Amino acid sequence: MSRPSDPHSADGQFENHSSELLRFLTRQVKCEELAADLRQETWLRFRRRASGEEIGNLRAFLYRIARNLIIDYRRQQKARPIEEEISIELVSAQPGPERAVSDAQRLERLQRVVQDLPPHLRQALLWNRLDGLTQREIGERLGVSESMAGRYILKALEHCQQQMDPQP
Structure with missing residues (x-):
């Protein structure tokens, strides 16, 4: 369809309506790529029919082919199971409910372990880990x-490690 054709040939006649047909298909299916595919299929079906019979109103004939293709496409979409349409796996950056509960429990335990440290060890650990002091x-x-x-x-870290992950 990209090279000029004889305007009286089947390809030339199709080219006269090609842009208009693409706009129509795009409006109907709301997708340029799908519309282009349907236009190509329209051309293929037109070529099969145009080779052996006389077509009175070419424009109407092309639109009828295009409408039939749209109907076929919509039927296929309705017939497809919903699972096929949802092909994107939804993945959340948030942990699942079990993990969130487990993490919250572990955090509470760590807070209790840190509170049990002698004040000078607790303060040294907090200044180092939370405030970044040397x-x-x-x-x-x-x-x-x-x-x-x-x-x-070091003592504070060892104490926390022992209390959080006790050895059997």
Whole structure:
């Protein structure tokens, strides 16, 4: 359909109505790609019929083929099971309900374990993990050496690990 044809040939006659037919199909099916496919099928059916018989009103004939194709397409869509139409798997970034409950319970347990720490260990751990303070900064705030602040953090972490994941 891209190269010029003899206007009296079947291809030339189809080309005269091709753009108009595409606009009609696009309005009907609301999808340019599907409309283009239906126009192509219209041309194929037209070629099969046009080879052996005289067609009086070509434009009406093409529109009748196109309407029949639209009807066939809509019937196919209605006949397809709903599961086939929904081919996208819906995946949520949120955890499922079981996971959300489990995570909430684990968080509550961790909060209790942290609260059970001696105050200096708890404070060192919170400053380090939540506020991002270095061992030196924690040592200065607590009035201890940098290495002692590091030991406080390590002890706090070990305690939390032991309480959260007890060994059998």
